[in-house]
Structure formats: C-alpha cells, structure tokens
Amino acid sequence: MPDSLKVDIVTTRNGKQDVVTYDYQTRFDKERPMALDVLLQAQATAIPDLAFRYGCRARNCGVCTIDVNGKPRIACRARVRDGDRIEPMATLPVLADLVVRRDGIARQMKGRLASAQRTNDLNVEAPEDYHALTACIECYACLDGCPMHARNADAPAGDAASAPGDGYRWGNPFSLLKLQMLRLDPCVTDAGKAAALDHAVDLGLDACVGCPGCKCGVGIDLKGKVVKELLNAAGDRLPPDEAAADN
Numbered sequence: 001m002p003d004s005l006k007v008d009i010v011t012t013r014n015g016k017q018d019v020v021t022y023d024y025q026t027r028f029d030k031e032r033p034m035a036l037d038v039l040l041q042a043q044a045t046a047i048p049d050l051a052f053r054y055g056c057r058a059r060n061c062g063v064c065t066i067d068v069n070g071k072p073r074i075a076c077r078a079r080v081r082d083g084d085r086i087e088p089m090a091t092l093p094v095l096a097d098l099v100v101r102r103d104g105i106a107r108q109m110k111g112r113l114a115s116a117q118r119t120n121d122l123n124v125e126a127p128e129d130y131h132a133l134t135a136c137i138e139c140y141a142c143l144d145g146c147p148m149h150a151r152n153a154d155a156p157a158g159d160a161a162s163a164p165g166d167g168y169r170w171g172n173p174f175s176l177l178k179l180q181m182l183r184l185d186p187c188v189t190d191a192g193k194a195a196a197l198d199h200a201v202d203l204g205l206d207a208c209v210g211c212p213g214c215k216c217g218v219g220i221d222l223k224g225k226v227v228k229e230l231l232n233a234a235g236d237r238l239p240p241d242e243a244a245a246d247n
C-alpha cells in the first residue's frame with residue numbers, strides 16, 4: 001500500500017493558472033482521503049497561501065464544492081485517488097485557487113419576490129415535495145452542464161445583464177428549486193406563487209424543454225420535482241415549438 005498519493009491541484013493567482021502536484025501523506029493504513037483532507041494538508045505543509053473554502057465538513061453547508069477530474073464534487077465528501085486533479089468549479093468565475101464567486105447565483109432572487117406575498121399561518125402543512133427540496137445545501141454542483149446557466153457565459157462580452165455582480169441574468173437548477181419551493185410553500189400567497197413562476201420563465205425556463213441535465217450533488221430529484229413541475233405550470237407561456245416538445 002502506498003503511504004502517499006499524488007494529486008494535481010490547480011491554483012490561480014492574479015488570473016494566472018498553475019498546477020501543483022501535491023504528495024499527500026496518508027495518515028493511516030488504506031486511507032482514501034477526501035479532497036478537503038488533501039487541501040488542508042497541502043495548505044498546512046506545502047502551500048500555506050492555498051485558497052479554498054469549507055465550513056461544516058459534514059456535507060451540510062455546500063461551500064466546499066470543487067471539481068475533481070472535471071466534475072463537481074463536495075470536497076468534504078469526495079474521496080480522491082492517486083493521479084486525481086482538483087480544480088475550482090468550472091461553472092463560476094474563479095477568485096483565487098479553489099475559491100469561486102458564488103454571489104451571482106444568490107443575487108438572482110434579490111428583490112424579485114415581495115416579502116408581503118407571504119402569509120403567517122403556522123397551522124398549515126407543507127406538501128411532501130416541499131420537504132424533499134429543503135435538502136438543498138446550496139453547493140451549486142447542479143450548475144454543471146446546465147444550458148440555461150451557460151447562457152450567462154455566452155452573452156456578448158461586457159453584457160452587464162449576465163455578469164454576477166447584480167445577479168446572473170439566466171437561471172440554473174438551484175434557482176428553479178428555490179422558486180418551486182415558493183410555489184409549494186403553504187405560507188406563500190397565490191400572488192407570490194404566480195410571481196415565482198413568472199420569475200422561472202424570465203430566468204430562461206424554456207432552456208429546460210428536452211434538456212437531459214439537472215443532476216443534484218445530494219440526490220434531489222430536480223428533474224421530477226422541480227423542472228417538470230415548472231414546465232407543466234408554465235405550459236403555453238413557453239415558446240410554442242419548445243412547449244410542444246416532450247420533456
């Protein structure tokens with residue numbers, strides 16, 4: 001059994017990308033470390049200024065997401081092997097090393113749904129699907145492969161409407177999940193539910209028609225419990241050709 005394994009860590013400093021091959025020293029027999037273990041040891045022993053995020057270390061906060069071999073993984077729960085490559089999420093702008101800019105996603109919802117559109121009745125039960133959607137940890141792994149989110153990058157250079165600063169123009173599976181939660185929330189008024197659907201259409205729900213994507217990092221059925229529900233509700237509000245397609 002090797003007592004070390006080599007992992008490539010992609011770093012970014014002042015916009016310049018580099019690859020550091022780090023020799024992880026295993027701590028016990030047959031250890032298969034998590035990606036976060038590798039990053040922590042690399043920072044402690046070889047790259048003191050290595051930038052990455054983590055919080056709970058228990059798959060609860062979602063902030064540690066990175067790409068392993070080109071696929072989004074939750075670093076505190078993703079085991080790595082000799083020869084693996086760790087890099088920042090490809091779907092969001094890199095700030096430094098493994099740290100990406102997350103605020104553009106959260107800002108999409110800002111000010112778009114009036115808080116008055118919520119009742120205060122605590123005696124109502126939310127449907128089962130609502131509880132299933134509360135499992136979202138905001139890791140943003142679902143952005144990977146989403147053609148709707150990709151529209152932000154495809155926008156003409158300098159198009160402020162698709163930049164993260166004021167919130168991305170186009171949506172993603174996470175934003176659709178949040179909007180579908182509002183539609184299922186028994187404390188949201190009918191006007192609030194209608195506004196949530198309007199927002200989903202405005203964020204580019206038409207991109208979902210016929211799209212095979214939507215993979216959740218923690219196993220939420222995004223296609224069945226979010227996308228399909230929103231597409232059904234939007235009906236003929238989507239462009240005619242796409243609305244007719246089978247999803």
Ligand code: SF4
Binds near residue numbers: 145147173207227
């Ligand atoms: S179904 Fe919609 S939200 Fe999901 S990946 Fe496709 S375009 Fe994105």
Ligand code: SF4
Binds near residue numbers: 136173
């Ligand atoms: S829907 Fe799943 S993949 Fe997307 S942010 Fe939530 S937990 Fe992460």
Ligand code: FES
Binds near residue numbers: 055064074
């Ligand atoms: S550190 Fe919180 S999910 Fe990984």
